[in-house]
């Protein structure tokens with residue numbers, strides 16, 4: 001262990017207005033120590049501050065009755081301003097309680113002048129130095145991230161608090177950048193935690209290389225980092241140069257130690273604190289940067305997003321929506337509509353798709369594309385999804401259960417539901433409770449479901465198929481699934497997204513692509529539903545292209561099941 005006995009000189013400042021005592025201390029130190037103690041002296045606390053700003057000191061010997069400061073307040077202010085300097089209090093009278101208070105305020109030792117010989121003083125200086133060194137080390141460890149060596153979250157919070165109060169005082173601007181990596185989890189999952197750690201260390205080094213010495217960066221945990229920087233010269237309405245610099249550094253390819261390229265990108269959220277007219281608290285400021293970071297992620301990642309007022313309104317809207325959605329089930333604000341799917345060969349309704357509807361507190365019907373992402377963000381989709389499943393099966397059984405020819409019921413399933421280990425059980429229970437034949441049920445999943453946890457998703461889908469439930473791939477053509485997954489996925493039905501249909505009559509390439517997708521599905525042994533059919537011409541064209549089923553406003557808008565009952569036997573053939 002390193003101690004002061006084998007290191008360089010100890011620099012001591014004696015703050016004492018009694019010149020005779022100051023001289024005595026100087027003599028005693030000279031008598032009892034080697035040349036390793038270097039001594040400075042001043043008579044006022046203000047002079048001590050000036051000197052400490054300029055010179056590094058290891059120890060301050062502090063008298064408690066100075067011309068410009070009396071009592072323990074000198075200890076407190078000195079320790080707060082220069083926490084790295086060891087303090088030894090020297091007083092004229094013995095006062096145990098005062099001594100304890102001095103230690104509590106940050107002093108390392110408390111000595112009474114008359115009882116303190118030279119040997120004792122020198123020993124106290126050595127011990128104080130050593131204790132201070134240990135204290136500093138412990139404090140540093142508590143404030144440092146063990147892996148990257150960067151300051152940790154606790155240090156970040158302390159630093160940011162001081163930075164904000166300084167900015168308010170000086171009317172300067174501070175920017176806070178929140179960084180989060182896209183794809184970090186895959187590094188851990190694919191290459192193991194050691195590679196994950198190597199990546200984080202490299203990321204930390206790159207962040208450090210982007211910032212100035214006066215800036216501050218920290219690892220907040222996991223793959224989350226933060227930078228606090230002076231933003232006074234940024235033209236932040238247009239760009240945050242620091243964010244650009246960080247993103248550029250992160251775009252350089254990362255490699256594993258074995259030289260394999262890693263697919264990661266970085267999302268950055270920026271918030272600006274304007275000292276002149278900004279008095280939001282630290283928590284709100286951090287939340288702003290965090291929200292901006294999520295927005296950058298939502299925009300696809302590998303970009304930064306600046307928190308702004310418009311965005312603040314959006315997030316207010318989002319939190320209001322969440323509060324309403326939380327109670328929507330209890331208030332029975334959800335209901336279901338059903339849209340028929342027509343068999344092009346027979347012209348009859350072969351299935352109905354269940355579509356969720358929400359009427360909010362003001363009585364507005366909110367489209368599912370607007371509120372489902374919020375349900376997913378909050379995991380509420382599991383509860384609501386379960387309600388949809390039960391409600392649809394029950395209604396369907398009641399309306400159509402006694403018919404001779406029963407159409408199929410299709411239900412949209414969010415990837416988050418499929419990921420939930422209790423989902424399969426929930427489907428099984430629901431089928432049993434409603435007395436519902438599993439072959440009547442089709443679950444629609446989007447092809448993007450396979451982007452994460454392929455094995456888990458595949459095994460969930462296979463279990464469903466084993467139960468007799470059919471799987472349809474929804475919105476086909478808009479996602480990213482590879483041909484391999486398309487072959488492996490146990491889906492019988494492919495639903496071609498309506499974006500291909502919108503321009504079918506005017507766009508030759510849309511016709512070719514749609515025809516190609518129908519052929520591909522047939523080659524893979526799957527049947528094809530085309531969505532978004534709004535006109536007879538389109539219906540006819542798709543029938544000629546070989547589509548097996550059609551769905552869209554041309555046949556029917558989504559309606560209640562009751563409204564569909566009478567149309568079940570009608571022939572919708574388009575000729």
Ligand code: C2E
Pocket residue numbers: 339354355356367368369372385388412413414474475498531532533534551552553554558
């Ligand atoms: P989707 O699964 O692609 O559903 C079809 C959407 O297309 C429905 O919109 C339907 O009203 C609309 N549509 C049907 N025919 C036509 C047409 O001819 N022209 C046009 N322009 N649109 C047509 P909706 O009801 O707004 O649903 C939007 C999306 O919300 C659905 O897209 C589905 O992804 C999601 N969704 C709806 N209900 C649920 C649910 O219960 N659970 C989950 N997870 N998602 C749901």
Ligand code: CA
Pocket residue numbers: 353412444474
């Ligand atoms: Ca669907």
Ligand code: CA
Pocket residue numbers: 474475495497498531
């Ligand atoms: Ca669809």
